[in-house]
Amino acid sequence: MAATRNNSSNPARIPALGFRALALVFLSMALMFLDHRDQHLGAVRDTVGAALYPLRLVVDAPARLWDWSSERLRSRTDLQQEVEQLRREQLVIRARLLATNSLQAENARLREMLDAREKVEDRVRVAEIMAVDANPFRHSLIIDVGIGDGVYEGQAIVDQVGVIGQVIEPGLLTSEALLISDPGHALPVEVNRNGLRTIAYGTGEFNRLDLPGLANNADIREGDLLVTSGLGGAFPSGYPVAVITQVTRMPQQAFADVSAEPVAALNQVREIMLVWSTPPVDSDSSDDEATDDESDDDE
């Protein structure tokens, strides 16, 4: 056997094993310390990440092939139906857009009258989620755009119905994003109905967010829509996040037990949109921002 041949030629000891292991343990500790404190190791991550890109492509290939072939092999009637449906949807959306245009103009006029800064529209770009599993301890995903496309850390990611998450690790060719359902994620939101501000925390479940900071007498009910408040700087304001599903008020406790369900299907989307948001909001809300920043994002 190879094993016995190995051992008969040398003594059983392997030279400098303990020393090497100890050195590497200290090296990893130093790396972790540096990585956790601040991002000095971006270059290492980028290099290794670029080397991993072919592997990610290989892993992603079956899903891509499946998409491609199911696209090719669809029947004519199916396609016709889809075209029909899209046409109808487009009509509806056009009609709505007409109203929106006039509303926008009106809004701009009103803002001018109030002497407030005009709200610039956000720039949006479509990206695709790669079918690659990232960290099992976090709700994260890999998207197929990188620094070259202008992606930056903390960038908001939405789909057609609501907020999904944010970029936490922009790489050269692919980037890693954190979902709003990750237990380490916190998102400044406001209730669309009355502007009540709070923070939505991820729970580790795809269909539930927690809102622990609401007092018992807060004006919030089931069915309320939460939208991003834009405080904290990372997310542009006004994007839908979640709908309140449950409000439990217990008289003996100071805070109500409120949970919400994200409007975006966090574990089903494939195509997402990256939002380049405009710089932070007006100066009169800067004190709120300061307090929200601490509890905002985990990174």
Next chain:
Amino acid sequence: MSRDRASRHLPIIVTIIVALLLTMMPLPRSVDAFRPDWLALIMIFWAFSLPRSYGVGIAWIAGIVLDVAQGALLGQHALALCLIVYLTVKFHLLMRVFPLIQLTATVFALLALYQFLLFWINGVANVTAPPATYWGPVVSGTLLWPLLFSFLNGIRYRVQSRG
């Protein structure tokens, strides 16, 4: 041992790449919790069967690659892999005389230690995950070990007898 370096190192490089692919492969959520620690299993095997060629160094490098692949704290998996490979190399003579059942039990202990180290570092770095996520890979990895062991042994003998 007069074979050329490339063919000698090929099996381990290929198995590491396959392990990385299996780690990144998307799985349904229900199965995902029981995805084995492929890289840890592979590294334990090579450290156990060829302790002189493959030791803590290659485990550390593979760990760094895994850290980047998973977006984990840089050095987290490197540290955990390095330690379990150190233990495997240290006690490889003892483990050689174990029957397969006892060897599997040892692998269980090593995998548990690996997950505990990850859990511990996650705790220090404030990454919260439900404790149950740490147990699935240990159980599935242990159950898989006898199969993987005989499979990789086959590969190893084929490569060695060819040279």
